[in-house]
Amino acid sequence: xxxxxxxxxxxxxxxxxxxxxxxxxxxxxxxxxxxxxxxxxxxxxxxxxxxxxxxxxxxxxxxxxxxxxxxxxxxxxxxxxxxxxxxxxxxxxxxxxxxxxxxxxxxxxxxxxxxxxxxxxxxxxxxxxxxxxxxxxxxxxxxxxxxxxxxxxxxxxxxxxx
Numbered sequence: 590x591x592x593x594x595x596x597x598x599x600x601x602x603x604x605x606x607x608x609x610x611x612x613x614x615x616x617x618x619x620x621x622x623x624x625x626x627x628x629x630x631x632x633x634x635x636x637x638x639x640x641x642x643x644x645x646x647x648x649x650x651x652x653x654x655x656x657x658x659x660x661x662x663x664x665x666x667x668x669x670x671x672x673x674x675x676x677x678x679x680x681x682x683x684x685x686x687x688x689x690x691x692x693x694x695x696x697x698x699x700x701x702x703x704x705x706x707x708x709x710x711x712x713x714x715x716x717x718x719x720x721x722x723x724x725x726x727x728x729x730x731x732x733x734x735x736x737x738x739x740x741x742x743x744x745x746x747x748x749x750x751x
Contacts, residue, residue: 620743622750625649627656627690627742636662639728640686643735654693655751661687662734664727669709682726683707686734690742690749699749704737706730 628651632638640662645651663685670679689701710726712719 620746622746623648623656623742625652626750627651627658628654628693629658629660636664636684636727636731639731640735643732644739647736647739656690656699657693658688658690660738662731663687664730666723678713679709679711680723680726681707681709682723682730684727684730684734686738688738692751700742700745702738702741704734704741706733706737708733 625648627644627648629641629644632641637660640660665683667681667683668677668679669681670677672678683705684707685703685705687701687703689698691698708726708730710719710722712722714722
């Protein structure tokens, strides 16, 4: 016997609609106010290039100069696992993205924030495989950070976007 009750799902959907719930990424939702309207400063390194690439994949390339986002990305490696011979076999890559959004042509900051996450990679293979897994971990981290920044901007856009 199934414990799933379709009536509960219908009532829950009705309750959400009654309280003003609106999907942020739906047409006309909060995400429309910023979709394709945020230009990010030019990349200065591989990490910011990957960050911008992911951000534009998800939010669209800026078609105008409505908003300008400045982002600073910092990463650091920390040993995550040490074997009996005192060799580090796994590393954590910790990344922080600090961002601020302002209207184009203005220095007044409309919104700002910081997001943080981490990924890991193994250092037990050859030098080439370790370098490859490190590079992949940093690329995954930039995807995570860009998604977090976009989620934060989308969630707050009703308060700062025109």
